[in-house]
Amino acid sequence: DSGVTQTPKHLITATGQRVTLRCSPRSGDLSVYWYQQSLDQGLQFLIQYYNGEERAKGNILERFSAQQFPDLHSELNLSSLELGDSALYFCASSVVGENTEAFFGQGTRLTVV
């Protein structure tokens, strides 16, 4: 158990819909990262938050948005879903200030039908 909790584990939804993925980081970790892993693909960096503020942005679509709340949990919102958005979405957390290990959650598998 990495200490990073993601909910839900599985999500099936229809095209055009909107979903919210939730992540609770390890206790004490201020930084949260979101990654997308499509079938047979690597880990694509989407966005990073640190202590409630956006720190870095990757190849995140405009239909996607995220935020980190005062209690440090984070949510990734995916809207106007397309079939190609089907993927495994990982959240990771780490201590920022010096490069250290990023701990990954178990992921949310999103299937768009």
Added chain:
Amino acid sequence: GENVEQHPSTLSVQEGDSAVIKCTYSDSASNYFPWYKQELGKRPQLIIDIRSNVGEKKDQRIAVTLNKTAKHFSLHITETQPEDSAVYFCAVGGGGATNKLIFGTGTLLAVQP
């Protein structure tokens, strides 16, 4: 932005042989180089990492070497075992104002008994 290339994409070895996976990166400001192992259907987990002030690090059967001048680093697994079979990802962090991790495209390692 940072670009990370990883080779080979697949690697098949006989049990007991060594395996080597190589990564190159583009941002000379990067200073953190972890390797993650991802078993089928599971989250990525850190197996070893190295920072830019170190050229080599070893942990039992696993070692990582870093050449900052050439901007490449490698994972070496000796005496491979069937349980080493997984997807291995290199990552690069620390470039710019954020320590976000940018991952390589992954190497599927198959250890044949």
